[in-house]
Amino acid sequence: MASEAEKTFHLFAAYGDSSSSGNDLNNKNFAKLCKDCGIIDGKAINSTDVDIVFSKVKEKNARTINWNQFQVALKELGQKKFKGKTPDETLESMFALMKDKGPAASGVTKAVAVGGVNRLTDTSKYTGSHKERFDESGKGKGKAGRDDTKENTGYVSGYKDAGTYDQKKK
Numbered sequence: 270m271a272s273e274a275e276k277t278f279h280l281f282a283a284y285g286d287s288s289s290s291g292n293d294l295n296n297k298n299f300a301k302l303c304k305d306c307g308i309i310d311g312k313a314i315n316s317t318d319v320d321i322v323f324s325k326v327k328e329k330n331a332r333t334i335n336w337n338q339f340q341v342a343l344k345e346l347g348q349k350k351f352k353g354k355t356p357d358e359t360l361e362s363m364f365a366l367m368k369d370k371g372p373a374a375s376g377v378t379k380a381v382a383v384g385g386v387n388r389l390t391d392t393s394k395y396t397g398s399h400k401e402r403f404d405e406s407g408k409g410k411g412k413a414g415r416d417d418t419k420e421n422t423g424y425v426s427g428y429k430d431a432g433t434y435d436q437k438k439k
Contacts, residue, residue, distance in 0.1 A: 293333035
C-alpha cells in the first residue's frame, strides 16, 4: 500500500514545477494532495489543519518535506480524521485514500460554443464580401478569399467599352 501512496506523493511533488525532482513536496502541493485525495473533508480536517501540520513536520528553514516527513504529517492528520486508531492504522487508512490518485487540473477553461457563438461562426449565413472568404464546407480559402485580383488591362474597372479602342481608331 505504501508504494501506491509513494507514487501519488511523487506525482504531487512534481506537479506544477518542471524543475522539481519529485522527491520533495511543497506546502501548496501538500494542500492540493490533501484536497484531491479527500483527506480534507471540511469537518475533521480543513486547510488550516493541513498548513499547521506541514509547518510542524518540515525542517526549520525548509520549504518542502520529504517522504518520511510526509508520513509523519499523514499520521498526525489521520489522528484527527480516524479517531481511536493507532498511528500505524491511521497511516494505512490515509494511504488507502491516496490510492490511484493524481493531481487534478481544476479550473481549466473549456471552450464552449453556445447561443450567439454558433450563429456568429456559421459561415453559411455570411453575406457580402465575407461570403467569398469561405468554401461550401465552411473552410476558409486563405489569401485567395481575401485578395482582390487586379486586371492589368489598362482600363478602369467596370468600364463597359473595354477592349474597343482598336476598333474606334480606324
